[in-house]
Amino acid sequence: MVRMTGSQILLECLRREGIDTIFGYPGGVVLPLYDTLPEFPELRHILVRHEQGAAHMADGYARASGRIGVCLGTSGPGATNLVTGICTAWMDSTPMLVLTGNVSRTLLGKDGFQEADITGITHSITKHNYLVMKAEDIALAVREAVHIATTGRPGPVHIDIPKDVFQESAEFEWPEQINLRGYKPNTEGHPGMIRRAAELIDQAKKPIIISGHGVIWGDAHNELVELAEKAQIPVITTFLGIGGFPESHTLSYGWLGMHGMFYANRAADNADLVIGVGMRFDDRAMGRFSGFNPGVKIIHIDIDPAEIGKNFPTTVPIVGDAKNVLPRLAAQVHPQSRTEWIKWIDNERELHPSLHIRETRRLLPQYVMRSIYEETEGNATIVTGVGQHQMFAGQHYFYERPRQLISSGGLGTMGFELPGAIGAQVATPDAEVWAICGDGSFQMTLHELAVLVDERLPVKMAIFNNGYLGMVRQWQELFYDRNFVSVAVTQPDFVKLADAYGIRALRVNTKAEVHDAIRIAREYDGPILIDFQVDQEENVWPMVPAGASLSETIEAPEAELAR
Amino acid sequence: MSTTTTSGSRSRQNHTVHTVVAIVEDKPGVLMRVSSLFRRRGFNIESLTVGPTEERGLSRMTIVVDGESAPVEQVEKQLYKLIDVVKVSDLSQEDVVARELALIKVRCNNVNRHELLDIANVFRADIVDMATNSIILQVVGDEDKVDGLIKMCEPYGIRELSRTGRMAMVRGAKSTNVHDKEPEQIAKIHASQGRRVAGELPFSSD
Missing domain, CATH: 3.40.50.970 (Thiamin diphosphate (ThDP)-binding fold, Pyr/PP domains)
Structure with a gap:
């Protein structure tokens, strides 16, 4: 000693x-x-x-x-x-x-x-x-x-x-062993429950997997693919679950929730069996609880027993680590094709594509996000703040691997993007890290720009600058009779601000400049900020209004699409 | 002493209450963690009693929770999430002995004192203090018995009242203790941290 x-x-x-x-x-x-x-x-x-x-x-x-x-x-x-x-x-x-x-x-x-x-x-x-x-x-x-x-x-x-x-x-003295008698997480999953779950999956005509953050924390993405492919179960994710299932996969149907894809919400609402994996049936994902898919059976796999039955009655609860439970479940289910159900969702997706970006001369935030996706070839790590830009980042970038989208989902903390991106860049120095920033959100923690300089971190910052607290503006427009109160934000000149910190910056006013600016940012080996002057009044669609159920998801109104 | 069978779940004034026993680490802050959890989740506590257990380092909390405010299963699961909570038992469906102790200071005088003594006798309450114009009754029993005695004392004027809240224990050999299932290796770790292991306990743990 x-x-x-x-x-x-x-x-x-x-x-x-x-x-x-x-x-x-x-x-x-x-x-x-x-x-x-x-x-x-x-x-x-x-x-x-x-x-x-x-x-x-x-x-x-x-x-x-x-x-x-x-x-x-x-x-x-x-x-x-x-x-x-x-x-x-x-x-x-x-x-x-x-x-x-x-x-x-x-x-x-x-x-x-x-x-x-x-x-x-x-x-x-x-x-x-x-x-x-x-x-x-x-x-x-x-x-x-x-x-x-x-x-x-x-x-x-x-x-x-x-x-x-x-x-x-x-x-x-280094304690070699520790034992907490009040803390014994159950990671295995009950064999009897896994068997019952497999039976339910075999019987189901219209099953859907809702994959959450737990699949990412539990490193269970490969196991999830294995189960989905064997039983041909379509997969949607929660917002935080994005990346837990590759979005290019034929069984991937995006993510559900308040600003999720129309067809994902439709699928969840019309399934006869929901298999929730590492998710907690949160209100932002599920809409109004009492209005969700009456009669649906629920298999809930989660490591936290307190999540089971908290918001919805569960048909088959499985307390365990997704990494352990999913392979056992996959081993017991029988291969099926389920072409009819998959065709039904495909049809929904054709009727309500959700992620279509309309042709317009305006600089749409969706277009900026999609351009970042195209230029980075889907390989970047995306860290967001909270607000409209966060939803656009979820919708218009397509994620292939876990830990690729980093965002404050549960608490919805504005100002997360810059420090979050700094942390991500420190942890993965070779990754291309993009901070997707709202002009309001960014101002909550912009002082951390100095850390980029101190630590020479090549974080790329894209500010979706619409001069508003965009999500608040959207709610005031839709639910408060266009009574816009305390929602237009005065900003510094972000380019000059970055310059004052010794950080390179660009401003983009038109669509034509977008791709070039992103290319410049990617080629530059230091931190760089792009101030995208996006359309001021663009709203996020689809949307489940607060207090509505998933079946009441609304798409962009015609009038907005004509703008 | 009443020997009627009591269940941990009972209806009182038209609402259901549940009795939950939590065995917790005897550490600073644990009472706050538990009570704060109930506040945070909107579970209403009717009573909460804490005291030492048969094992050093562990305390026993008996919590009576309003069943309308909380599904008892959620209460149990949320309690288990606290690291300092070692074991939770829902006694709602169990055959239990449930007791509470109350001290009641009642106004009295030379004329009506003997009436109070008679009442105390009927309820098997002890007189633990007597002064010229007041007496203190100590009663042990289930809530209905304590309520009954209080009602009888009210006409004389209750000057002060202190109730412990419910304590409960399952009848028979079944127990809520935590040490008898410990594997040897884990018991060793506990022993090294100054906790007594099962074999050294001052009683047989079945």
């Missing part, structure tokens, strides 16, 4: 857990930790400009790589700034380790300078959290935290450490 300070123990544990990057921001109580950081050159520290950015970067890092992301902040405001990013990770099940400092033990609870009860604040948005009160407890806390964050349904875990615990010395 070796005697080490709390700081040393913490960093040594991170090193042993195979962590290579920390996104952080220093401050009073974490100074002892920063003082120790140079002793651990294998830990790369990326200095952010706001702690929210640190959390989103750790999140983007984890989503792009599948490895745990780590972020760090000081006490008080540093810790509370992390909260939005922690909640974003929590809602989308990102494995993340959140580290914060707190005031010294004697000052805890005394409302001292920069004290916040951050474990009290984060307990409902983390899978678990720790307030470590002794240096000797740090190692076990880190071991447990990483184990909890990365197993079962992944999620963020938070460790809060008072300043004097960083400074205190203790014997360091």
Whole structure:
């Protein structure tokens, strides 16, 4: 055993857990930790400009790589700034380790300078959290935290450490084994349930697979293809499930939900069997619960037992890891052709193509997104903010592999795109990472541009600039009688702004310039920003109005198509 | 003492309540995690009692939850999601012994004191304190019994009332304990962390 300070123990544990990057921001109580950081050159520290950015970067890092992301902040405001990013990770099940400092033990609870009860604040948005009160407890806390964050349904875990615990010395002992008696995720799936599910699939005339984020986190995309092909089951995904099934596959029918493809919503609503894999039947995906496909049978495969039966009664629940369950299910189902059902969906797709981009002189955001798809040949990693541009990124880029679309789906956090893309680029340095930005969304975290310069990260930023908070504008137009309130946003000159940070930038005003600008961005080996001045009043279609069911999906009105 | 059979699920004032027992790690913050979970998910707690168990390091919570506000299955599953919650048992369908303790401070005087003593006697309540103008009754029983005694005391004037809320235990050999199924290797880890293993427990765990 070796005697080490709390700081040393913490960093040594991170090193042993195979962590290579920390996104952080220093401050009073974490100074002892920063003082120790140079002793651990294998830990790369990326200095952010706001702690929210640190959390989103750790999140983007984890989503792009599948490895745990780590972020760090000081006490008080540093810790509370992390909260939005922690909640974003929590809602989308990102494995993340959140580290914060707190005031010294004697000052805890005394409302001292920069004290916040951050474990009290984060307990409902983390899978678990720790307030470590002794240096000797740090190692076990880190071991447990990483184990909890990365197993079962992944999620963020938070460790809060008072300043004097960083400074205190203790014997360091690496806990070889850990056992949490309150935490035993069931990953196998019940054999009896799998058998019943296989029977239901064999009997079904019109089955559909809805594949979610869990297929991506669980690395079960190949297993999913195997099942779908053998039983000839059409596959649609949730928004976060995009990439879990190749969109070029003949059995792929896009994604469902509020702005999903018309035919995907129709298929889900007309199926006689829904097989939900690693998804949670969220309201944005399913529409009004009471209006969804009456009489449908549901097989629900998820690693989190609490998701089963939460929103819909389940016919056959299977608690387990998709990676383990899907092959067993595939082994038991009988090959079928289901040509009639597939033809029915194909026909729906012909009648309601959804992704058609109309001919017009205007610079449509859909056209920009499709052009990025064409120029990057479908190989880029796309990271989005939240709003109309996010939906266009989901609709008009076609994804072939998991982890290719990175977006805040559950919490819908505006400002995710830039820090998320930074995290993704750090995790996958060789990938071509595009941040698809809204002009409103981008302004929430644009200060992280400095990190691109510091770290020389070649992120390509495409701002879909319509001068509005586009999704809010769309809702005010459609559901609030065109009463536009607080929705036009004043912007900086994004080209000059990028220039001020030392980042190259272009502005695109017309359709004719689009492809050239994207080519320039791709050829340039540094970060680059393109300000696309897109049509101001373009809406996202199709749409399931809030509170409506999937059967009430509406397509773009004729009047809009004529614009 | 009443020996009538009680089920963990019962109707009270026209609504159904469920009794859930959670065995939890005895760690700081665990009570907040549990109570906050109920708030967050909109489950209404009727009562919650906490205390140590037969095993060091584990606490037992008996939670009575309003069945209208929450499907008991969701309550159980959400509780299980908390890392510090080791075991959850829904006693709603079980044959249980359910008890609650109440201390009732009742106004009295020399004239009516003996009436209160008679009432206490009928309810098998103990007199745990007596002063010139008040007495404290201690009663143990199911909720209906405690409610009944309170009703009888009301005309005299209740100065103070403290109830523990329901505690419950399944009748017979079946138990909610967690240590008897541990494989040897895991028991060893627990032992190394200062927890007693099954064989060293001060009683037989069947």
